[in-house]
Amino acid sequence: MSEDSLPYDKYSIDSIVEYAGKLRGHTLREMTDAGELRSTKVQRGIYGNAIEEYYFKYKPNSNPEPDFSEADLELKVTPMKKVRGNKLVAKERLVISKIDYMTVVNEDFEHSHMMQKMKNVLLITYLWEKGVDQLDYKILSTELWRIPKEDLPQIRHDWETVVNKVRSGHAEDISGSDTQYLEACTKAAHGTDRTDQPYSSVRAKPRAWALKASYMTAIENGLIQRRQRIERSAAERDMDLVELVRERFKPYFGLTEEELRARFGLSKSKNLCARITNRILGGDDGTEIDELVKAGAKPKTIRLQANGRPKESVSFPAFDYYKLLDTDFDASDFYGYLQQKYLFVLYEKDGGEYRLRDVIMWQMPESDFPEAKSCYDQMRRNVRNGRADISVKSTENHCCHVRPHGRDSSDTKPQPYGPPVVKKCFWLNAGYVAEEIAKARRAKRPAC
DNA sequence: GCATGATCATGC
DNA sequence: GCATGATCATGC
Numbered sequence: 001m002s003e004d005s006l007p008y009d010k011y012s013i014d015s016i017v018e019y020a021g022k023l024r025g026h027t028l029r030e031m032t033d034a035g036e037l038r039s040t041k042v043q044r045g046i047y048g049n050a051i052e053e054y055y056f057k058y059k060p061n062s063n064p065e066p067d068f069s070e071a072d073l074e075l076k077v078t079p080m081k082k083v084r085g086n087k088l089v090a091k092e093r094l095v096i097s098k099i100d101y102m103t104v105v106n107e108d109f110e111h112s113h114m115m116q117k118m119k120n121v122l123l124i125t126y127l128w129e130k131g132v133d134q135l136d137y138k139i140l141s142t143e144l145w146r147i148p149k150e151d152l153p154q155i156r157h158d159w160e161t162v163v164n165k166v167r168s169g170h171a172e173d174i175s176g177s178d179t180q181y182l183e184a185c186t187k188a189a190h191g192t193d194r195t196d197q198p199y200s201s202v203r204a205k206p207r208a209w210a211l212k213a214s215y216m217t218a219i220e221n222g223l224i225q226r227r228q229r230i231e232r233s234a235a236e237r238d239m240d241l242v243e244l245v246r247e248r249f250k251p252y253f254g255l256t257e258e259e260l261r262a263r264f265g266l267s268k269s270k271n272l273c274a275r276i277t278n279r280i281l282g283g284d285d286g287t288e289i290d291e292l293v294k295a296g297a298k299p300k301t302i303r304l305q306a307n308g309r310p311k312e313s314v315s316f317p318a319f320d321y322y323k324l325l326d327t328d329f330d331a332s333d334f335y336g337y338l339q340q341k342y343l344f345v346l347y348e349k350d351g352g353e354y355r356l357r358d359v360i361m362w363q364m365p366e367s368d369f370p371e372a373k374s375c376y377d378q379m380r381r382n383v384r385n386g387r388a389d390i391s392v393k394s395t396e397n398h399c400c401h402v403r404p405h406g407r408d409s410s411d412t413k414p415q416p417y418g419p420p421v422v423k424k425c426f427w428l429n430a431g432y433v434a435e436e437i438a439k440a441r442r443a444k445r446p447a448c
Numbered sequence: 449g450c451a452t453g454a455t456c457a458t459g460c
Numbered sequence: 461g462c463a464t465g466a467t468c469a470t471g472c
Contacts, residue, residue, distance in 0.1 A: 273454080
């Protein structure tokens with residue numbers, strides 16, 4: 001894979017961290033094609049390497065540069081495990097870098113190699129479980145982490161304690177128990193390995209800087225809890241918002257399309273319901289619901305048949321065949337549409353008419369993105385073969401399909417390797433939308 | 449003039 | 461009843 005097709009901007013910490021965030025709650029099997037990764041025997045670091053290679057798409061190396069050197073960002077992938085029921089603890093210390101006894105004695109703490117390494121850390125934790133295939137480890141958190149200010153004095157003290165032992169010619173006496181948060185842990189291929197130190201002829205065990213497991217337990221749980229708070233408050237905001245919007249719709253619930261049309265003095269058209277929605281949201285004074293705009297939620301009309309299935313699939317704007325061929329899914333308009341929040345305005349069939357019934361907020365679950373991507377990629381292949389006339393059928397993809405979307409069959413767009421083809425767009429499958437609406441409604445009214 | 453949001457029409 | 465192709469009024 002060429003460098004400029006990386007799924008993130010390697011010069012931007014924000015971009016890398018955001019991309020990493022998509023891993024949260026998922027496994028490597030779900031998020032990568034690391035299918036051939038085998039966990040036959042214990043190979044230390046193999047999991048972290050797999051994330052680098054299969055998710056971030058670069059070859060792991062052990063050079064002293066930061067992992068994301070252009071962004072000056074260090075990647076650390078580390079396991080947690082469950083103890084005593086559900087308590088999460090760090091399974092291991094977090095090893096930072098090898099200690100070079102010969103040079104560390106000339107460093108000062110602030111500018112030390114250790115501190116450089118810890119400047120910007122992308123900390124990814126996963127749940128280690130005995131007997132579980134590595135591909136199925138759940139990723140617990142992905143966070144940008146820097147040593148907290150309040151911990152710096154202790155870490156500085158720990159660092160000085162270790163370095164002073166080397167300075168006094170006693171590197172061989174260093175012990176992990178000397179220090180609180182930061183330790184010098186042994187780091188050797190064989191227990192008998194020894195290395196030189198500057199102020200003594202006694203050879204000492206090679207060691208590496210590491211943050212102790214007990215310290216990492218506190219750090220990692222703190223990050224997980226902080227993320228939970230963020231997500232909870234976002235969910236609460238959404239809940240408030242949908243209640244606010246529902247209040248606005250309430251006076252019109254139960255009315256038929258025709259009654260609403262007359263109420264607002266609108267003409268008949270295929271997008272009548274969309275215009276009704278605009279009127280309701282706009283209110284009498286024409287002001288929009290700011291919160292809805294801020295939340296980026298786009299209204300979509302859904303008319304449900306008596307069986308609860310939408311009468312129609314949900315359309316998006318038409319796409320350009322050239323642009324489709326040029327653009328990866330992750331950078332596509334379609335991906336943008338799928339990341340949006342939607343306000344589904346639900347009408348239900350009642351006899352021969354549709355009545356306005358409810359509004360729900362919907363966003364495509366991330367777990368469905370791969371399926372949507374496969375629809376996108378399939379259509380892309382058609383265009384590459386000069387066959388933009390062939391669509392992706394709704395029977396071929398669980399989430400979405402491709403269908404014409406022009407004024408009529410003569411409303412065409414050019415394609416790169418074939419004759420012009422009628423304009424088309426992506427659609428959400430009616431059946432898929434039915435499932436998602438059922439899910440949302442179950443969540444709203446839990447089973448009694 | 450045409451993109452948009454959506455429904456209509458047809459055939460199986 | 462569903463999948464798919466075709467089409468339409470609005471509004472910027």
